[in-house]
Amino acid sequence: MPQTEEDRLKQTLRNLEVKTSVLEVPQADRDQMTNKAMEMMNMFDDSTRKLTWGPVKTSDPGCRKVVGEIKETPTEYELVMQDFNDHLVNAGMNLSHPTCFGLIPTGGGTYPAALGAFIPATLASYSGFPRKVTTIVEMENKLIEWVAGLFGYPAGHAGNITSGASLSSLTAMAVARDSMGLKAADFHRCVVYCSEFTHYSVLRGLRAVGLREAVLRTIPLDQLFKMTTTALEKQIKEDKEAGLVPFLVVATVGTTLTGTVDPLNDIADVCERHQLWLHVDAAYGGFFALCDEMKPLFAGVERSDSILVNPHKGLFTPVGVSVLVVKDGKKLQQCCSMEQTPSCFAECQLFSDEHVSPSELSFEISRPFRGAQMWLPLNVFGVGVFRTALQEKLLLTRYFYGKLKETGDFELPLEPELSVVVFRATAPPGVDINDFNQQLLEGLNSDGKIFMTPAVLSNQFYLRVCVLAFRTHVEHVDLCFSVIQEKRLRLRESLRSEA
Numbered sequence: 001m002p003q004t005e006e007d008r009l010k011q012t013l014r015n016l017e018v019k020t021s022v023l024e025v026p027q028a029d030r031d032q033m034t035n036k037a038m039e040m041m042n043m044f045d046d047s048t049r050k051l052t053w054g055p056v057k058t059s060d061p062g063c064r065k066v067v068g069e070i071k072e073t074p075t076e077y078e079l080v081m082q083d084f085n086d087h088l089v090n091a092g093m094n095l096s097h098p099t100c101f102g103l104i105p106t107g108g109g110t111y112p113a114a115l116g117a118f119i120p121a122t123l124a125s126y127s128g129f130p131r132k133v134t135t136i137v138e139m140e141n142k143l144i145e146w147v148a149g150l151f152g153y154p155a156g157h158a159g160n161i162t163s164g165a166s167l168s169s170l171t172a173m174a175v176a177r178d179s180m181g182l183k184a185a186d187f188h189r190c191v192v193y194c195s196e197f198t199h200y201s202v203l204r205g206l207r208a209v210g211l212r213e214a215v216l217r218t219i220p221l222d223q224l225f226k227m228t229t230t231a232l233e234k235q236i237k238e239d240k241e242a243g244l245v246p247f248l249v250v251a252t253v254g255t256t257l258t259g260t261v262d263p264l265n266d267i268a269d270v271c272e273r274h275q276l277w278l279h280v281d282a283a284y285g286g287f288f289a290l291c292d293e294m295k296p297l298f299a300g301v302e303r304s305d306s307i308l309v310n311p312h313k314g315l316f317t318p319v320g321v322s323v324l325v326v327k328d329g330k331k332l333q334q335c336c337s338m339e340q341t342p343s344c345f346a347e348c349q350l351f352s353d354e355h356v357s358p359s360e361l362s363f364e365i366s367r368p369f370r371g372a373q374m375w376l377p378l379n380v381f382g383v384g385v386f387r388t389a390l391q392e393k394l395l396l397t398r399y400f401y402g403k404l405k406e407t408g409d410f411e412l413p414l415e416p417e418l419s420v421v422v423f424r425a426t427a428p429p430g431v432d433i434n435d436f437n438q439q440l441l442e443g444l445n446s447d448g449k450i451f452m453t454p455a456v457l458s459n460q461f462y463l464r465v466c467v468l469a470f471r472t473h474v475e476h477v478d479l480c481f482s483v484i485q486e487k488r489l490r491l492r493e494s495l496r497s498e499a
Helices: 005-023 027-050 077-089 111-123 134-150 165-179 184-189 200-208 229-241 264-274 286-290 292-298 329-336 372-381 383-407 433-446 474-498
Strands: 158-162 190-195 215-219 245-252 277-281 306-309 322-326 420-425 453-457 460-466
Touching: 027 077, 111 372, 134 158, 134 286, 134 322, 134 372, 158 165, 158 329, 165 200, 165 245, 165 277, 165 306, 165 322, 165 329, 184 190, 190 200, 190 229, 215 229, 229 245, 229 264, 245 264, 264 277, 286 292, 286 306, 286 383, 292 383, 322 329, 372 383, 383 420, 383 474, 420 433, 433 453, 433 460, 433 474
Parallel strands: 190 215, 190 245, 245 277, 277 306
Antiparallel strands: 158 322, 306 322, 420 460, 453 460
8 A cells, every 4th residue: 555645744754753852861761871970070070179289270271172073974873972081070160269369259069059050950940930840930039038037128129040140230220211211312421329349240231221322420439448438429410510410329248359248338329319229249249248247348238129148159060050139029020021011922821920030130031940059059058058158258358368368478458358369469669569579470370380360450450369159168278378388488589699
């Protein structure tokens, strides 16, 4: 009996089904894949935990194997994982290393936090609509509520767990723009106020929400590198008199370069007098609010209109988790929600006034369940251990600062407020101090035992150490200090022999 067109189509579909069945990995193969992945990760974690003396850099870029091209045909799993190991695990900078002092670090995710990324990815968990995944959304809302309470925000707030400070900043800028009733025709007259230490993600966010033409005022800093509120108010008054439209002030809790905290209460006073939106970038410093001794630095934060904080810093989650909270939650929803329900969702009952969807509080629709990366470690360990860990980092920072100070061989422009120490070594007579410290930094980073970055303050070159990785303890700070002293003395001796 001759085949019909439908028979031929079904046979083609069966053949395609057989070929694509490899995507459904059998349990035995899953176990093999999982075991290999866990073997690789355990080796990495064991080596990181046991390291006391470098290397922070596991290889130089020039030493790495070239990444292969994407091919049409499959490659044996063992070879793929070996390639993954060479290019990811054992190459480049180990940012979870206890002597990686150069960045505001991720510190490496704790293991429960890593599981919080893995499990939802395996389950394809989606947290966009509460009517579909009520418990997942409720879990994220509990986390947002906890963060809002940490900063004293009252009932009525709303927030979102985003992919990072860049998206949180962008969203906050958009909410501020819409809440102030700004129109595109006026964007060139709108004024944003920040300091020279305001994070660049804020500036990129302004461009992304159409405010590239806005006037950006950089407010002078005081001797402690904090925004000067008298200068802020003076500039606002001048701009109003000039017919401009002041609308947004960005304050920082923990600047990247110096770790300083802007005077939030005084800035809030200025914003209230002139009816400006106050956004607080607490990406780095926010979770230090868990520590009682840090509370005075946060005075006034509850008066801000929006705030962002990054768990991948103070809570040691993997990169890719940030929390934005807006005091007036309705404003966040008005900015981000769809004006009408798309026809494809019309009968799905995914949206309701009673349960606001996270997709209506964000510019993301296809959003993963990021909250698990916070929820798991906070519940497995309890909040108290994170408070203790941050207290340890504060004390380690003061300890390191004290060791530098007692030598008399270093300039220290300010005492640390959070966990950043800015310093530079004194130079030999006749040697430019900036050049000397640039050479010193190159020497410190040359062998990968520690990693540091510079801070340029008032055109002067300084070194900076940030203590935040959860694996960093007193022995690592002692190591950092001894390496600095060793390299400093070696550089002085080298310059003396050349003279």
